[in-house]
Amino acid sequence: xxxxxxxxxxxxxxxxxxxxxxxxxxxxxxxxxxxxxxxxxxxxxxxxxxxxxxxxxxxxxxxxxxxxxxxxxxxxxxxxxxxxxxxxxxxxxxxxxxxxxxxxxxxxxxxxxxxxxxxxxxxxxxxxxxxxxxxxxxxxxxxxxxxxxxxxxxxxxxxxxxxxxxxxxxxxxxxxxxxxxxxxxxxxxxxxxxxxxxxxxxxxxxxxxxxxxxxxxxxxxxxxxxxxxxxxxxxxxxxxxxxxxxxxxxxxxxxxxxxxxxxxxxxxxxxxxxxxxxxxxxxxxxxxxxxxxxxxxxxxxxxxxxxxxxxxxxxxxxxxxxxxxxxxxxxxxxxxxxxxxxxxxxxxxxxxxxxxxxxxxxxxxxxxxxxxxxxxxxxxxxxxxxxxxxxxxxxxxxxxxxxxxxxxxxxxxxxxxxxxxxxxxxxxxxxxxxxxxxxxxxxxx
Amino acid sequence: xxxxxxxxxxxxxxxxxxxxxxxxxxxxxxxxxxxxxxxxxxxxxxxxxxxxxxxxxxxxxxxxxxxxxxxxxxxxxxxxxxxxxxxxxxxxxxxxxxxxxxxxxxxxxxxxxxxxxxxxxxxxxxxxxxxxxxxxxxxxxxxxxxxxxxxxxxxxxxxxxxxxxxxxxxxxxxxxxxxxxxxxxxxxxxxxxxxxxxxxxxxxxxxxxxxxxxxxxxxxxxxxxxxxxxxxxxxxxxxxxxxxxxxxxxxxxxxxxxxxxxxxxxxxxxxxxxxxxxxxxxxxxxxxxxxxxxxxxxxxxxxxxxxxxxxxxxxxxxxxxxxxxxxxxxxxxxxxxxxxxxxxxxxxxxxxxxxxxxxxxxxxxxxx
Numbered sequence: 001x002x003x004x005x006x007x008x009x010x011x012x013x014x015x016x017x018x019x020x021x022x023x024x025x026x027x028x029x030x031x032x033x034x035x036x037x038x039x040x041x042x043x044x045x046x047x048x049x050x051x052x053x054x055x056x057x058x059x060x061x062x063x064x065x066x067x068x069x070x071x072x073x074x075x076x077x078x079x080x081x082x083x084x085x086x087x088x089x090x091x092x093x094x095x096x097x098x099x100x101x102x103x104x105x106x107x108x109x110x111x112x113x114x115x116x117x118x119x120x121x122x123x124x125x126x127x128x129x130x131x132x133x134x135x136x137x138x139x140x141x142x143x144x145x146x147x148x149x150x151x152x153x154x155x156x157x158x159x160x161x162x163x164x165x166x167x168x169x170x171x172x173x174x175x176x177x178x179x180x181x182x183x184x185x186x187x188x189x190x191x192x193x194x195x196x197x198x199x200x201x202x203x204x205x206x207x208x209x210x211x212x213x214x215x216x217x218x219x220x221x222x223x224x225x226x227x228x229x230x231x232x233x234x235x236x237x238x239x240x241x242x243x244x245x246x247x248x249x250x251x252x253x254x255x256x257x258x259x260x261x262x263x264x265x266x267x268x269x270x271x272x273x274x275x276x277x278x279x280x281x282x283x284x285x286x287x288x289x290x291x292x293x294x295x296x297x298x299x300x301x302x303x304x305x306x307x308x309x310x311x312x313x314x315x316x317x318x319x320x321x322x323x324x325x326x327x328x329x330x331x332x333x334x335x336x337x338x339x340x341x342x343x344x345x346x347x348x349x350x351x352x353x354x355x356x357x358x359x360x361x362x363x364x365x366x367x368x369x370x371x372x373x374x375x376x377x378x379x380x381x382x383x384x385x386x387x388x389x390x391x392x393x394x395x396x397x398x399x400x401x402x403x404x405x406x407x408x409x410x411x412x413x414x415x416x417x418x419x420x421x422x423x424x425x426x427x428x429x430x431x432x433x434x435x436x437x438x439x440x441x442x443x444x445x
Numbered sequence: 446x447x448x449x450x451x452x453x454x455x456x457x458x459x460x461x462x463x464x465x466x467x468x469x470x471x472x473x474x475x476x477x478x479x480x481x482x483x484x485x486x487x488x489x490x491x492x493x494x495x496x497x498x499x500x501x502x503x504x505x506x507x508x509x510x511x512x513x514x515x516x517x518x519x520x521x522x523x524x525x526x527x528x529x530x531x532x533x534x535x536x537x538x539x540x541x542x543x544x545x546x547x548x549x550x551x552x553x554x555x556x557x558x559x560x561x562x563x564x565x566x567x568x569x570x571x572x573x574x575x576x577x578x579x580x581x582x583x584x585x586x587x588x589x590x591x592x593x594x595x596x597x598x599x600x601x602x603x604x605x606x607x608x609x610x611x612x613x614x615x616x617x618x619x620x621x622x623x624x625x626x627x628x629x630x631x632x633x634x635x636x637x638x639x640x641x642x643x644x645x646x647x648x649x650x651x652x653x654x655x656x657x658x659x660x661x662x663x664x665x666x667x668x669x670x671x672x673x674x675x676x677x678x679x680x681x682x683x684x685x686x687x688x689x690x691x692x693x694x695x696x697x698x699x700x701x702x703x704x705x706x707x708x709x710x711x712x713x714x715x716x717x718x719x720x721x722x723x724x725x726x727x728x729x730x731x732x733x734x735x736x737x738x739x740x741x742x743x744x745x746x747x748x749x750x751x752x753x754x755x756x757x758x759x760x761x762x763x764x765x766x767x768x769x770x771x772x773x774x775x776x777x778x779x780x781x782x783x784x785x786x787x788x789x790x791x792x793x794x795x796x797x798x799x800x801x802x803x804x805x806x807x808x809x810x811x812x813x
Contacts, residue, residue, distance in 0.1 A: 094562075161502065183708045286672075290597065305577040349480035355693070364695045401480050408699075
């Protein structure tokens, strides 16, 4: 009984079956023998005679998940991530809250992000008066103003319109905004996590209003939310008639409350705050509305003392996500082949090129894009690198198809200064030390 | 020879513009300075498209005039949407003390201490001269962006106060109260209307409101007003020199002796703390939820989560011990009637007395 092999266990099973009809007393002894054999087998059945130190105990020993039943399918009717993934989560910091956690922001863990779709529970969350919980039965969308026919829709009626599905990022124009005057966060999640990306489904507004007789003099559209802050923004009609959408789904399911359930505006490539959540009203007008979030905030103050208003698009941008401060190269050995990868995006078009530098921007080389390359969408880039264990100043630079090139910090601040708060898209540099530690630095000439 | 050069110049210019607007629709400019994409052969970029007619939908109904009026409460710079009403600076001051000061500070000076990120409403002056300040050298003063120094239109103030404020209980101010608060805020920003200083007795009404000229009205580019507004925006955003553009240099782009700026004071107070470990989370012991917890979170935490305006904050044993010296009945009564910066029931007038007490009990229980 001390060394039980797989064969001997099977033999015992067979013997046990053959003797089923025999006396219960004999049966009892045989069963007992099987059970005790199994008990021993659970730890040693696959064990060779001798374990060596190099043998991986994760392989040699059976694991609990292989020797017990898993969860029944009745558990978690709506699935949740593995409990081992609890650190892949949104995070907050008091510095970025407007006094409390209601008019505030939580950052997306882009260091853990794979591909170009952010899981719905990890999508960054910015609201101006808390996350509203709207009862879909009492949801109404009102479209009025300079139209021949105003329209009021319930949610079910809205969802009867023909839908399109598009992949777009959403970025807060304050992404990277705390770092105009120098690096502050040794973290990609906090340096660049005010953005996420999803596949959105809804109706193009040009299809929705095709029957409503938009008047010629209508130049602007107010989009207003029904949340605590009644967040509103003025949108030029030209965008409305191009690719603007009203969306109700995100990655195949209803919008999350944090993303404006049941309905939000989607203006591909434009500032996150323009993609008004909990959307209740669209009003067409001749003149702009001067909403609070397009005057007091979300305006870019330049050194001339004049502030840029109605600065809609997020300009071409990129960042290396691997390595990054959270995901350093401290485990690499000299000579290891490693993939450098990252995200590039532009609200003004489609990513055309990404270049990377190892010396802080003296010399650059073009790298591969990978995966889907879509307009106004995150785009992955990739470069295979032979790790040498020497210090690097690693950075990426993106170019889009509308001719915009991601600027250096010097190039950007020369035009807009350091008090802009919003629309910071200059090149992000990681300092990689000889130990593989990664630090957020700024490179200035 | 001249012809040849001329041609060369033209073709160079064309190449430049083709590069700049190098999209499917060269020459056509998007309002945001970006590329324009059109449906072609059933495809919109990489997306396939159903190109059947999408018109003649009969869903929904025409909203009634009353329904439109109920929601169409925005106020535009020309006065569209501005209701009749009136309020004095003095009345505004009283309202401000009760409903606004706990977050925005005395005289709109902004949140203090742990609430220092609450917006500053006034820097005590309507001068726009600090807006050219740049903090690009140590100890430099930054630009002061408050209502008087920065906001271009007073209409925004009326609209936003009435629809979005007070923060925990928006849409609760009457037209008269909103006029009074606007008058008070303009007065602390030292803004004059039609040459008149806004002293305590000053009464703001619709007629006077329409005469307000904000000091920074011309402080914004591009000009968005009038029939050329969108065209101005398009022109502005189509010139990246207005907001900065890079150059695609590949070799010897900058001096190899680069200046590396490192983090001086690292900010890493994150919630939850940063970690990329993949280990099982320790189970939290979860007890029964106190009936006052939800009420606290909805109505009290805006002030009591921190020490806003002297509000004893949740978990502060000393602050609550000293409050409780008066006895629990006095604590209830003070809260229900209001005390110091705290309005009656903290402004949560909808709470019953029992609910209010339950929220207080929750705070006390969690501050022992």
